[in-house]
Structure formats: C-alpha cells, structure tokens
Amino acid sequence: MSSAHARRVKPWNQRLAPYLFILPNMLIFGLFVVYPAINNFNISLYDSRNGRDFTFVGGANYQELLSSEAFWSAARATVVFAVCFVVLTTVLSVALALLLNRRIKGRAFFRTVFFLPVVLSPVVVGLIWGWIFDRGNGLLNTVLTRIGLGQPGWLVDGGLAMTVVIFVGLWMHIGFYILIILAGLQGIDPTYYEAARMDGATSWQQLRRITLPLLRPTTMVVVILSLIAGFQAFDYIWTLTGGGPIGATTLMVQYIYENAFQSPIRYGLAAAASVVLFITVFALTLLNFLYGRRKEAT
Amino acid sequence: MSVQPVRPVQSPIKRTQWTSIGGGRVPSAGQVLTYAVLIGLTIVVLAPVVWAVLSSFKTQSELAQRPPALLPSSLAPTNYTEALSSFDFGLYLQNSVIVTVGATLLTVVVNTMCAYGLAKYNFRGRDVLFLVVLGTIMIPLQLIFIPVYQMAAQLGLVNSLWGLIIPPAATPTGVFLLRQYMLGIPDDLIEAARIDGAGEFRIFARIVVPLCGAALAVVTIFSVMWRWNDFLWPLIISQDPEKYTLPVALAQFNSQLSVPFNYILAMSVVSMIPVVVIFLLLQRHIVRGIANTGFK
Numbered sequence: 001m002s003s004a005h006a007r008r009v010k011p012w013n014q015r016l017a018p019y020l021f022i023l024p025n026m027l028i029f030g031l032f033v034v035y036p037a038i039n040n041f042n043i044s045l046y047d048s049r050n051g052r053d054f055t056f057v058g059g060a061n062y063q064e065l066l067s068s069e070a071f072w073s074a075a076r077a078t079v080v081f082a083v084c085f086v087v088l089t090t091v092l093s094v095a096l097a098l099l100l101n102r103r104i105k106g107r108a109f110f111r112t113v114f115f116l117p118v119v120l121s122p123v124v125v126g127l128i129w130g131w132i133f134d135r136g137n138g139l140l141n142t143v144l145t146r147i148g149l150g151q152p153g154w155l156v157d158g159g160l161a162m163t164v165v166i167f168v169g170l171w172m173h174i175g176f177y178i179l180i181i182l183a184g185l186q187g188i189d190p191t192y193y194e195a196a197r198m199d200g201a202t203s204w205q206q207l208r209r210i211t212l213p214l215l216r217p218t219t220m221v222v223v224i225l226s227l228i229a230g231f232q233a234f235d236y237i238w239t240l241t242g243g244g245p246i247g248a249t250t251l252m253v254q255y256i257y258e259n260a261f262q263s264p265i266r267y268g269l270a271a272a273a274s275v276v277l278f279i280t281v282f283a284l285t286l287l288n289f290l291y292g293r294r295k296e297a298t
Numbered sequence: 299m300s301v302q303p304v305r306p307v308q309s310p311i312k313r314t315q316w317t318s319i320g321g322g323r324v325p326s327a328g329q330v331l332t333y334a335v336l337i338g339l340t341i342v343v344l345a346p347v348v349w350a351v352l353s354s355f356k357t358q359s360e361l362a363q364r365p366p367a368l369l370p371s372s373l374a375p376t377n378y379t380e381a382l383s384s385f386d387f388g389l390y391l392q393n394s395v396i397v398t399v400g401a402t403l404l405t406v407v408v409n410t411m412c413a414y415g416l417a418k419y420n421f422r423g424r425d426v427l428f429l430v431v432l433g434t435i436m437i438p439l440q441l442i443f444i445p446v447y448q449m450a451a452q453l454g455l456v457n458s459l460w461g462l463i464i465p466p467a468a469t470p471t472g473v474f475l476l477r478q479y480m481l482g483i484p485d486d487l488i489e490a491a492r493i494d495g496a497g498e499f500r501i502f503a504r505i506v507v508p509l510c511g512a513a514l515a516v517v518t519i520f521s522v523m524w525r526w527n528d529f530l531w532p533l534i535i536s537q538d539p540e541k542y543t544l545p546v547a548l549a550q551f552n553s554q555l556s557v558p559f560n561y562i563l564a565m566s567v568v569s570m571i572p573v574v575v576i577f578l579l580l581q582r583h584i585v586r587g588i589a590n591t592g593f594k
Binding site (some may be wrong): 018019040104110115127129176183253261280 | 329332333335339344347348349350362364365368391409411412414415416419421424427430431434436438441443446447448453458464465466467468470473485492502505508511523527533534549550555559562563569570573574576577585588
C-alpha cells in the first residue's frame with residue numbers, strides 16, 4: 001500500500017477487520033500449536049502417575065532417558081531409518097525425475113503411477129505390505145519359495161524388518177519428491193544446454209556441470225523435507241511391523257506415543273523424548289538451510 | 299557459470315540433447331533401459347494395490363490357499379457387505395466422512411479468512427504473525443502431540459469428533475498458499491469496492507473469495523486427503539471404539555486379529571477409493587500445490 005494511503009486515518013471497520021479475519025485461525029493455532037509447542041518443555045520437567053498428580057522433577061526425565069535402553073534403541077533406529085531414507089530418497093528422486101524428464105512416451109502415465117502411493121492411507125499401505133511380507137503366508141515368500149529362494153523372515157529378523165520399513169517408506173513417498181525435482185528441472189534455462197552442446201559437451205558433462213549444480217537448491221529442499229519426514233515416521237510402521245521385532249523398528253514417535261498413552265503412562269518422560277526429537281529436527285533443518293546458503297554464496 | 303547463455307537454436311543433431319533420447323526409429327540402448335526401469339517400477343508400485351483389490355473379493359479360505367490364486371472365484375462384494383453388517387465399519391466410515399468434511403470446511407474458512415487478513419491489510423504485528431505461521435510448518439503434530447492432547451483433554455475434546463475436526467484445522471500451509479495467491483489480487487479492486495460502499499466482509503466474500511478458486515481447490519484437496527488418511531491424532535483422540543475413524547479401526551482390529559482379514563482388506567480398499575478418485579480427477583491441482591509450496 002502506498003504511503004499516502006497509509007497516512008490517511010482509516011475508518012474503524014477497516015482497522016478492526018484484519019484482526020477479526022485472522023482471529024479464528026490464530027485462536028486454533030495458539031491453542032493447538034503455539035502454546036503446546038512451548039508447554040512441551042514445561043511438561044518434560046514434571047513426572048506424573050498415570051497422567052495425574054504432576055510433580056516437578058527438573059531434569060530427571062532427561063537423565064532417565066539417557067540411561068534408558070529403550071530410548072537409545074529408538075534413537076538408533078530413528079537415525080538409521082532417517083539417514084537411509086534421506087540418502088535413498090534424494091538419489092532415487094533425482095534419478096527417476098531425470099528419467100521422467102526425458103522425451104518418452106507415457107511420461108504422464110508414469111508420473112501418475114509413481115505419485116499414486118502418496119495419496120494412499122499410510123495405515124493401509126503398512127497393512128498391505130505387512131501382509132505381502134508375511135513369512136509363511138505372504139505373497140513375496142510364496143513367489144520366493146517357488147523359485148527356490150526360501151522364506152526369509154522379513155518381519156521377524158530385526159535387520160530385514162528395518163530394510164522393509166525403509167523400502168515401504170520409499171515406495172510410499174518417492175513420487176512426492178520426484179514431483180519436486182521435476183519442478184526444479186523444469187526451472188533450468190534450456191539455453192544452458194544449447195550453449196554446452198555448441199561447446200561440444202557430452203550428455204554426461206551436461207548432467208555433471210549444468211543439471212546437477214543448477215538443481216542443487218531443489219535437491220536441498222528434498223533433503224530437508226525427507227529428513228523432517230524421516231524423523232517423524234510412524235503411521236505406516238505401526239501397521240507394517242508394529243515396531244517389532246523386539247523394538248527393532250520402534251522409531252522415536254512410536255516410543256513417545258507408547259510412553260504417553262500406554263500403561264505405565266509417563267507424560268513427562270515422553271515429553272522429554274519429544275523435546276529431544278524436536279531439537280534434533282530443528283537443528284538439522286537449520287544446518288541444512290545454512291549449508292545450502294553457504295553453497296549458494298560460493 | 300562459465301557457459302554463456304545464447305539464443306536457443308535448433309540443434310542439427312538431435313541425439314546429443316541429453317534430455318532427449320533421439321527421434322530415430324530404432325530405439326537406443328538408453329531408451330530401452332529407461333523403459334525397462336520405468337515399467338519395472340510401475341509393477342512394483344501397482345502390484346500390491348492390485349493384489350489387495352483382487353484379494354478383497356476372496357473368501358477366507360481362498361486367502362489362506364497356497365499357492366494363492368491370482369483371481370478371486372467371484373466378484374461378489376460379500377466381504378464388503380459383511381464387514382459393514384457384522385462389524386461397525388459403517389459407523390467408522392461415517393465418522394471418517396464427518397471428520398473429513400467438517401475439518402475441511404473449517405480449514406478452508408479459517409485459512410482463507412486468515413490469509414486475507416495477512417495479505418490485504420496493514421496492521422501492527424502482521425509480519426510477526428505471518429512469520430509465526432510460517433515457523434509452525436516446522437512443528438508438526440508428531441513432535442508435540444502430548445501437550446496438544448492435554449489441551450484437547452482440558453477442552454473436553456477427547457473421544458469427540460470435534461476433537462478430530464478442530465485442532466488440526468488451522469493448517470499453516472493452507473494459510474501460506476492462500477496468502478501468496480491473494481497477494482496477486484490487485485488492491486485497486488478492493489479499494490474500488492470500498493468506494494462503492496461495500497463492507498469489509500462483503501468485499502472478502504463476494505470479490506476476493508471467488509477470485510481464489512484455484513488456490514481454494516488445492517487447499518480443499520489436500521485437506522481432504524490429510525484428514526481422510528490421518529492416523530496419529532485420531533489414534534490419540536478416539537479411544538472409544540464408537541469414535542474410531544476408518545484408519546484407526548483398521549489398525550486396531552488388524553493388530554488385535556479380531557476381524558477376519560478378508561474384511562480388513564475390503565475396508566482397506568474402501569479407504570483407498572475416495573483419495574484415488576480425487577487424485578486421478580484433480581491431479582493437476584495436486585501437482586501445482588506441491589510445486590508451489592512443497593507440502594503434501
């Protein structure tokens with residue numbers, strides 16, 4: 001708005017209107033996002049018996065976490081999952097977007113197919129894959145047995161179960177990240193390629209020297225978004241493995257959920273774990289952001 | 299960048315363009331490999347879904363059969379009707395519909411109003427509030443659900459569909475998308491309406507909202523998909539089976555093994571139908587929403 005407009009005294013309804021417009025949204029926001037986000041720190045300093053009778057315990061919950069085997073197990077599983085998920089998501093989404101960006105028949109069809117799992121209910125995705133990966137009765141092992149590859153205990157062996165959880169996570173989300181990379185590829189000025197070809201650059205050189213460097217900001221977005229998603233993975237794992245076997249795929253969100261909502265209820269301890277998770281996600285996002293900025297500046 | 303941009307010229311040799319695989323009649327090795335990879339992945343993506351849909355028509359004994367038959371013996375929707383009649387899936391479906399529709403309506407209304415306030419007015423604290431909205435994109439429910447649950451409990455929203463509708467309604471991504479869209483609406487249009495004597499809310503409802511069709515479509519579609527597929531929050535709030543949404547019911551009954559798997563499969567397919575239909579019909583909006591905001 002121009003300064004002449006701003007200086008003129010507005011009628012009361014124009015001064016009041018914006019506050020009324022934002023009020024409902026901000027009210028819900030304040031009650032269910034902003035206040036809880038702050039209150040989380042507060043709750044983590046208290047202990048409770050079955051969700052009542054809160055007593056202030058200071059940092060005791062955090063100390064308990066540090067010495068809790070279950071917490072470290074969930075933390076390790078979360079880091080393993082998130083790192084694998086981010087690396088594979090980034091590499092695969094760039095590779096597949098490059099394939100889909102070529103002049104091929106059925107491009108729209110493939111894009112639609114790859115995106116389809118993104119809209120499905122994660123609960124249902126976990127349920128269906130859990131049924132397919134089932135050791136004795138699953139479709140996969142039925143096929144594997146037929147071709148003489150035996151019956152791997154996909155969801156019974158800890159390492160295999162984590163592999164399955166990562167695979168299903170990729171299956172469900174990769175289409176979303178492919179779309180982001182495709183949007184980035186479309187934003188690259190085609191004249192760069194024209195110029196490179198005139199200088200005799202090969203396809204590989206064009207990919208290395210033009211596409212990947214110019215795609216870096218978009219790739220960074222994929223890294224950040226998949227990192228945030230990786231640290232919060234929960235819903236499809238709940239129906240795929242239930243966090244098992246013996247906690248091998250119990251990630252941090254599930255650990256927090258179980259401490260807060262399954263007996264014995266430990267709100268304070270769960271809140272302390274969620275503060276740790278919160279700070280981790282926040283720090284990683286910030287780090288990524290700063291790294292991206294520095295790379296762009298040089 | 300060392301290469302200088304030049305005016306685009308038609309390259310005499312098309313094959314060197316890396317984004318293309320050539321216009322020749324004979325498919326190159328690269329072309330064959332590309333199709334092989336894409337078709338292979340298409341099978342990996344579609345096979346489990348197709349297998350689930352086909353199997354949802356099988357009887358319990360057909361499901362247990364080894365090796366499994368590819369096709370069900372009949373396409374009679376027995377599993378669907380029996381799941382609805384012998385278990386409360388009708389109720390869970392109804393809960394899911396109520397929550398999805400209610401939450402989406404609320405989201406669209408409060409997000410649009412808020413976006414308008416932030417986009418088209420100058421007021422004290424506006425930029426700070428907008429930054430707060432943006433910042434909370436980084437605070438998803440998964441990170442703070444304990445205090446959110448406590449707030450919901452204090453307000454009597456536990457075991458109530460309102461508890462599923464209200465708390466997730468104020469989506470920061472929706473506000474962001476709508477605000478960016480509204481910035482493109484000329485101020486003169488609003489000023490002209492004011493001079494004509496239109497009230498503030500009337501301008502919003504009659505002039506601004508009708509101009510935001512495309513952005514509203516994106517927010518609506520995403521809200522429907524989010525709320526329909528939501529799991530963690532309904533799992534926390536709907537403790538009483540009468541308040542289960544479809545995903546919660548599926549997850550609970552599957553882990554308790556209290557409902558035969560052929561019914562679970564049938565209801566899983568039911569839960570996939572609306573989102574797949576919306577996706578296939580309105581794909582363009584979804585793609586644009588993601589390209590504009592990076593949300594899903």
